[in-house]
Amino acid sequence: MINFVRDKKKMEKEKTDKKDHILDVAERVFAELGYDGASTRMISGEAGVNMAMLNYYFGSKEGVFLAIFERRITTFQTVLLSIGNDDSINSWEKLDKYLDSYIDKVVTNNCFHIMLNREISKSKKNELTDQITDIIMKNVTVFQNIIADGIKKGDFNKDADQQLLVATIFGTKNYIVNTPHISSRVLGFDVLDADVQNDLLKPRFKKYMKTLLKAYLQNENDNK
Amino acid sequence: MINFVRDKKKMEKEKTDKKDHILDVAERVFAELGYDGASTRMISGEAGVNMAMLNYYFGSKEGVFLAIFERRITTFQTVLLSIGNDDSINSWEKLDKYLDSYIDKVVTNNCFHIMLNREISKSKKNELTDQITDIIMKNVTVFQNIIADGIKKGDFNKDADQQLLVATIFGTKNYIVNTPHISSRVLGFDVLDADVQNDLLKPRFKKYMKTLLKAYLQNENDNK
DNA sequence: TTTAACTAATCAATCGTTTGATTAATTTTG
DNA sequence: CAAAATTAATCAAACGATTGATTAGTTAAA
Known part of the structure; x- marks a missing residue:
């Protein structure tokens, strides 16, 4: 029971960590190349996640920007x-x-x-x-x-x-x-x-x- | 003869005027949307010239930027x-x-x-x-x-x-x-x-x- | 006639986004 | 408890649209 709860929390943590990681990378890439100059492929690539995850998590490229x-x-x-x-x-x-x-x-x-x-x-x-x-x-x-x-x-x-x-x-x-x-x-x-x-x-x-x-x-x- | 010379000068003038006009428009559009955000179609469209003229005059999009x-x-x-x-x-x-x-x-x-x-x-x-x-x-x-x-x-x-x-x-x-x-x-x-x-x-x-x-x-x- | 100016059509490449399928995790049911 | 049902997370592939650039052809000027 205790294990179950801890694992659940751990998963939640890892999820927000992952989101945060994407935002960290996106923030840097946007700063490096500008909003239009930065592609979703580049951001997802450097963050080491599948491209579709950006839309899954944040809806769109602009959604990523606003989340940052x-x-x-x-x-x-x-x-x-x-x-x-x-x-x-x-x-x-x-x-x-x-x-x-x-x-x-x-x-x-x-x-x-x-x-x-x-x-x-x-x-x-x-x-x-x-x-x-x-x-x-x-x-x-x-x-x-x-x-x-x-x-x-x-x-x-x-x-x-x-x-x-x-x-x-x-x-x-x-x-x-x-x-x-x-x-x-x-x-x-x-x-x-x-x-x-x-x-x-x-x-x-x-x-x-x-x-x-x-x-x-x-x-x-x-x-x- | 005089007419010929004047017309020739006029043409030269019109050509540089046209180039200058394109650069004026491009400068404004670049300022409005950024280099990556501004498309060559938009610049040529607002300048009232064929898109291919940008490459004809300036070689490339970056050439337009450098010309400005x-x-x-x-x-x-x-x-x-x-x-x-x-x-x-x-x-x-x-x-x-x-x-x-x-x-x-x-x-x-x-x-x-x-x-x-x-x-x-x-x-x-x-x-x-x-x-x-x-x-x-x-x-x-x-x-x-x-x-x-x-x-x-x-x-x-x-x-x-x-x-x-x-x-x-x-x-x-x-x-x-x-x-x-x-x-x-x-x-x-x-x-x-x-x-x-x-x-x-x-x-x-x-x-x-x-x-x-x-x-x-x-x-x-x-x-x- | 030759050269320069100009155009419409088209090119491959890349864009952001969506899809359908697969796996993993969780909840519900028997 | 175990099997079934459901949900969430992830992926490769493909979508239509747009990008910068080029082509082949036309018009105008010298």
């Missing part, structure tokens, strides 16, 4: 939202915490964010880009509210351009993560290497981002 | 290079001129830059991404040299992170230009609209970028 999406997005957003809603800390600390969490997540899950941004950069709208836009806007709004609150409270320089500051923080991140061949040559190390990411990239990126925002957002007559 | 590339890249790079090599102005003025030229060009030719960055964001290397990387790196190097010179001369803060500053300037630009659905919602106007670009976006973007760089690059004991 749903897997990553939920936990990510709750973390950021909780920081935005934390009223026990001041604007500068909020900014710090937001940057720490955001940079950690984004650099680690770089395949996902490459994939995501490639699709959203299609200038022709469709159902998929609309969905992605809505989700991204949630993250943007959290950051924007932190800045807006800080300005209202007098912590940040009131002349700051909130909207373009959004472009700078997310744009700088995108540049590093989404164009790895370029940023690797600029920075002098491989930004796709996991060790490099943790030891060199993340701390340096965080420090830089905070210094930059401090220089721009600081009130002119404040002392350091 | 060559058309845009040459004039652009010489302008930026001339600014970088101009020794009659100081570092701050150089930065200003570079930003003015760069932002003008990039915002106006947004389709091209969307297309370009979509392809370079494929994390798997190939011949095409290598070519694009080399070309982009030329622009990056010009900017990097301006910063490095300014630091060496003592005009800019020596503690500035040159490499990540590159990520910020090009990243901020990319964010606005390459993800128009997002940046339009953030900014509150349509960044793809030509009038909006000239009247609102360009001047505001230039002003912001200069203020941001000034805040970050300024030596701490300098007065404004």
Whole structure:
């Protein structure tokens, strides 16, 4: 009886593991070649499963894409939202915490964010880009509210351009993560290497981002 | 005789006009759907020419892509290079001129830059991404040299992170230009609209970028 | 007449998806 | 408990559609 239950659980686990494995591979292949450039044959081949399993599990190629999406997005957003809603800390600390969490997540899950941004950069709208836009806007709004609150409270320089500051923080991140061949040559190390990411990239990126925002957002007559 | 010459010139003109027209359409379609997402039938259809003409003129689909590339890249790079090599102005003025030229060009030719960055964001290397990387790196190097010179001369803060500053300037630009659905919602106007670009976006973007760089690059004991 | 410009038709290859069959696992029945 | 019935997972093969490219033939220009 006990054995029966354990075996059942084991099977369930292996099933979700398999699904997760497919999504891992698909995420990487989509990042490497783009949605249209990646074929279902290639994904299933590299994942070591029969091609029909993609449709069996996820319905379609787009279903695979959306499944990757749903897997990553939920936990990510709750973390950021909780920081935005934390009223026990001041604007500068909020900014710090937001940057720490955001940079950690984004650099680690770089395949996902490459994939995501490639699709959203299609200038022709469709159902998929609309969905992605809505989700991204949630993250943007959290950051924007932190800045807006800080300005209202007098912590940040009131002349700051909130909207373009959004472009700078997310744009700088995108540049590093989404164009790895370029940023690797600029920075002098491989930004796709996991060790490099943790030891060199993340701390340096965080420090830089905070210094930059401090220089721009600081009130002119404040002392350091 | 005169008529003959004029007609001949007219024909030549019409031919290059036709080629240029195809490249205009292809550039837009590539930006809308990506290289893999855009079919040769769609491009030729929207351009109003027979599909075989693409191969007749440009050899292949990739030939069309490269032709778009060559058309845009040459004039652009010489302008930026001339600014970088101009020794009659100081570092701050150089930065200003570079930003003015760069932002003008990039915002106006947004389709091209969307297309370009979509392809370079494929994390798997190939011949095409290598070519694009080399070309982009030329622009990056010009900017990097301006910063490095300014630091060496003592005009800019020596503690500035040159490499990540590159990520910020090009990243901020990319964010606005390459993800128009997002940046339009953030900014509150349509960044793809030509009038909006000239009247609102360009001047505001230039002003912001200069203020941001000034805040970050300024030596701490300098007065404004 | 010779060359260049252009077209309709067609090519093999690949695309995402579906199929019918087979095996393994689970539940129901006698 | 064991046999039968049912469900889930997996596979090779094939589907129609679309892809980029080429062909052979036509029109127009020099």
